[in-house]
Amino acid sequence: MPGPTIQVLGVYALPVTKELLREQTDLLYGATLTGEARQQAERECREQLLSTVLVEALVRDRDDRFHCSDFCQPLDEVEEGRWQVAWAEAYLSLDGESRFEARWPDPPEAKDFRVAFFIHYWEDNEPLLSSYGELRCPAIREMPERLQRLVPYEPVD
Helix, strand or coil: CCCCEEEEEEEEECCCCHHHHHHHHHHHHCCCCCHHHHHHHHHHHHHHHHCCEEEEEEEECCCCCCCHHHCEECCCCCCHHHCEECEEEEEECCCCCCEEEEECCCCCCCCCEEEEEEECCCCCCCCEEECCEEECCCCEEECCHHHHHHCCCCCCC
16 A cells, blocks of 8 residues: 655745735734825735745545645745744635635644645745655645635735
8 A cells, every 4th residue: 555645736826915925914014004104004015915825735545644734845945843833724626616615724634635724935946844754845836716715815914
């Protein structure tokens, strides 16, 4: 029997709308911020949001070692405790067309499923670590509508 595997199906750019930028800026800096301070805050939030991706992966024959929190992107210039990790994960059906009700942190009972999660400050040419080792990822593409619907981004502080 082959054992557990993970295949990254896609890495997708977060669609950054004016509304999302406003929500993120308000959350981090307050809705009453104005003028140059507001513009600077929006620049910082835009940088954060534009660096965010949604990763979709196919998990086969999951075992007890699988933890979504193991997905992270190691970066040489960043200490290990500050690496970006999977955030707001959602578990999807095998065909990727529906979402299991369970949402972070526990995976579904199924052995085979898809998982989608966000990572901030994504580095396109760096590997992704998982419970089962290092994964290579495809280049960033536009996020499909089904994933925008099934795994909406929620502003984070």
